[in-house]
Amino acid sequence: MLQVKNVKKSYTTGEFTQVALNGVDINFRENEFVAILGQSGSGKTTLLNIIGGLDQYDSGDLIINGKSTKNFKDGDWDAYRNNSVGFVFQSYNLITHLSILDNVEMGMTLSGVSADEKKKRAVEVLERVGLKDHLHKKPNQLSGGQMQRVAIARALANDPDIILADEPTGALDTTTSEQIMDLIKEIADDKLVIMVTHNPELAEQYADRIVNFRDGHVLHDSNPYLEAEDSSHYELKKTSMSFLTALKLSGKNIATKKWRTGLTAFAASIGIIGIALILSLSNGFQKQIDAFQSDALAEFPIIVSQQAVNMDEESLSEMRAEGPLTKKDFVKSNEVYLYNPEENSVTHKNNINQEYLDYLNKIDADSVRSIGYTRVVGMNLLRKVDDTVSPVSFSTSSSGTSGSQSSSSTGAGMTSMNGVGLSSYPAPFKKGEESYLEKNYDVLAGAYPKSDTEMVLVVDNKNRIDENSMKNLGFDIENIDSIKFDDIVGTELKLIDNDQYYEKTNLGNFVPKNNYAEMYDNAGMTLKISAVVRQKEDVQVAMLGQGIAYSDTLVEEIINREKDSDIVKAQKETDMNVMTMEKFDSDGKQNFIAYLGGDASPMMVYIYPKDFDTKDQIVDYLDKYNDGKDNKDKVVYTDLASTVTEMTGGIMNGITLVLVAFASISLIVSLIMVGIITYISVLERTKEIGVLRALGARKKDITRVFNAETLIIGACSGLLGIFIAYALTFPVNQVIENMTSLTNVAQLNPIHALLLVAISIILTLIGGAIPARMAAKKDPVEALRSE
Secondary structure, eight states: OEEEEEEEEEETHHHHHHHHEEEEEEEEEEEEEEEEEEEEESHHHHHHHHHTTTSSSSSSEETTTEOOOOOOOOOHHHHHHHHHEEEEEOOOOOOOOOOOOHHHHHHHHHHHHOOOHHHHHHHHHHHHHHOGTTOOOOOGGOOHHHHHHHHHHHHHHHHOOOEEETTTTTTSOOOHHHHHHHHHHHHHHHSSEEESSSSSOOOOOOEEEEEEEETEEEEEEESOOOOOOOOOOOOOOOOOOOHHHHHHHHHHHHHTTHHHHHHHHHHHHHHHHHHHHHHHTTTOOOOOOOOSHHHHHHOEEEEEEEEEEEHHHHHHHHTTTTTTTTOOOOOOOOSSSOOOOGGGGEEEEEEOHHHHHHHHSSSSSTTTTEEEEEEEEEEEEEEEETTTEEEOOOOOOSSSEEEEEEOOOOOOOHHTTTOBBEEOOOOOOOOSSHHHHHHHHEHHHHOOOOSSSEEEEEEESOOOOHHHHHHTHHHHHHHOOOHHHHHHTEEEEOOOHHHHHHEOTTSSSSEEEEOOOHHHHHHHHEEEEEEEEEEOTTTSOBBBBBBEEEEEHHHHHHHHHHHHHHHHHHHHTTOOOOOTTTTTTTTTTHHHHHHHHHOOOOSSEEEEEETTTHHHHHHHHHHHTTTTTOOOGOOOEEEEHHHHHHTTTTTTHHHHHHHHHHHHHHHHHHHHHHHHHHHHHHHHHOOOHHHHHHHHOOOHHHHHHHHHHHHHHHHHHHHHHHHHHHHHHHHHHHHHHHHHHSSOOOOOOOHHHHHHHHHHHHHHHHHHHHHHHHHHHHHHHHHHHHH
């Protein structure tokens, strides 16, 4: 019936090759109980896996009922495992989210047995192993002996010719082991049972034949069988798992993780909700674009940043030479011209050097209101409260730090529009003119700063400020919800030089000193909060965020004071962080030097025109700087006002498309997240994959199981997203009506709803495709060994 002829098998790891089987020859009778004994590593389990079709031999042959397996394909081995072999494992290898009955039925399901027939057979074999009263229990509700009985029942359910048992009693106590062995002995009356064991006493007591293995060879065979059987042609019935079965498997697995599945579906539905709402609103909004032009655009700066920009050579060579509003030239031709943009692609980084800064300072003062610079500089600040001196910070983080990072910028206008206003304001470009602070902010208490060492506290339109800002400034905010203006105005802070604030340790690194009182008494500069200010009601765009704001000339003065400090000099001489002694990355050193006040180069420059008309004069002036320069020396700028005006043409369609695009990002994130969740599921269900493969499941069946899981998640997330989006249209319509008098604006089109559900399913299937294929490619032997 079964012949192993000169079978060899080895495993290679790196340059090391381990020979597991070295020319094994052994024949098995149709009905007998064979025990294979041997030490660990002798090859006995490898032989069992090859006989069971879980692993393939390197050379030799495995002959089943006279049929050679040399030309077996993956599908033939799957059918062989399903039709002819039943496995009994030491660790049971039951699918934990299925009932006992479902576990036993699984092999028959792959064989295509009808529902009634497979249930009848499953009940019969469970009754045979003494578990008829436990049909609907889960494996974790059974004892070890009972679980092994389920494994035996599963092995018998499809009526295989061969039962392969790998240490079937290895995890059981003596009494239970004897019961299991009696059961296996009974099975061997009409089947070939091959058992691997380390226990010679067990083998002697129950087996009809004992084969001893050592170093991949048969050392001894107590009852060899020399005759080769010449049986009739061996037919294999192909296995197949229906998609309905895959859905059932995945559905029961998902049911064991309801909360995780629910949260995953909700997270994946966020993009669907966003797009559904946007499409609903786009059906009704067509009129809301009249204001926000002259005053607002006049406040928008022209921005020059050091940030690298990827451009092709042609775009870089133009460098706005014709101005941002110049009409593009269109070629008239009946041909398509081919080019490869990657061949001409360059990475451009603006060099905002002293030459460029000097050039900016020569700009016509009648066209520029102010020019500001973003620099990152650390401030060492101390405050004295009730004779106690402690470090303070301008930070809004939940806990203050000893250093206060300052972004000196007059170009914070754009940043503040994104809700993250910066800390400094520009001085007037022309002496005697109204300052930016006076133009855009009202004084609620105190007076506008008269010197660079005077600062202001900026509050929002409701006089609010982040409580952490006040806490980090040293104010006691416990059990209070407000602070009087008079308690804030006049607050003094001491600015400590680096040489006073940091000291060098015996290890060679710098650390902050802790003698705060001495540093406070010897401080070289006193900063004072001179006013509490708030944005004027008629100002549409203001650059300062809530918190402390100060003149950017203060930051310039700090840089002049600190550029020759000991810590700055030490940092310039090494690529290691002089405080942490860790190695910097490519830009880390320069950024840290700038933080310490050792680099005056601005990260960004913001140029504010006096009005919308003078902006074009400034653009022309900036373009002239690039004339005659190499591409690498040219400076690219961003004209925000022009960008906004160019967008106002088809604003409704534009807004809809942009919002849909942003919401679609959530769909991409959902796709990635579903892929991760599916991958996690693959890892969690690795042993289940091995069990299914041992039962005869094909690779495509394993893929189908995980595709079914992602399908369920995708359908749930799509339906959930549409339901939530539809529910949200009611409050959204109410809000719009209260604010604009427009009624019933948001209306969800049923066709859009169906399309979005379909998109959700398709995206989740795409997201889970790679993990599903990974699952199908898992080696069944390795999968069964996983925990």
